Amino acid sequence: MKNLPQISDMEWQVMKILWTSAPLTANEVINKFDGIKSWKPKTIKTLLGRLVKKKAIAFNKDGRAYLYYPLVAEDECVKAESKSFLEKVFSGAFNVMFANFLEEQELSKEDIAELKRILDQKTK
Numbered sequence: 227m228k229n230l231p232q233i234s235d236m237e238w239q240v241m242k243i244l245w246t247s248a249p250l251t252a253n254e255v256i257n258k259f260d261g262i263k264s265w266k267p268k269t270i271k272t273l274l275g276r277l278v279k280k281k282a283i284a285f286n287k288d289g290r291a292y293l294y295y296p297l298v299a300e301d302e303c304v305k306a307e308s309k310s311f312l313e314k315v316f317s318g319a320f321n322v323m324f325a326n327f328l329e330e331q332e333l334s335k336e337d338i339a340e341l342k343r344i345l346d347q348k349t350k
Contacts, residue, residue, distance in 0.1 A: 231280035249293035
C-alpha cells in the first residue's frame with residue numbers, strides 16, 4: 227500500500243464529495259455542503275488548501291477557476307483507515323473487533339446471509 231496522507235474527519239467529508247463529483251470548483255464544493263453542514267465557505271476553502279498541501283487532492287486552473295480533483299483513491303483510503311482503526315482500537319485483533327460489532331449491531335437476515343457468503347468465500 228502506498229503512503230497515503232493523513233486525512234482528518236473534516237477533510238474526509240470534503241474528500242467524499244470530490245470522490246463522487248470531481249472535478250469541482252471551491253464554490254461547487256461549498257454548494258454541496260449547503261444544508262448538510264453549517265461550515266462557512268472559508269472553512270471549506272481552508273480544508274481544500276490543507277488537502278492540496280497533503281497531496282490528497284490537486285487542481286487545474288480553468289480560466290479564473292480552480293478545478294479540484296482527488297489524487298488518492300477512495301478504496302485505498304478506506305483500507306488504510308480501517309487498518310489504522312483496527313490497530314488503534316483493537317490492537318490489530320480482527321476477531322475481537324468483529325465480535326464487538328456483531329454484538330452491538332442489529333443485523334437483518336440479508337446482512338447475516340451476506341456475512342455468511344463472505345466467510346464461506348474466505349474458507350475456500
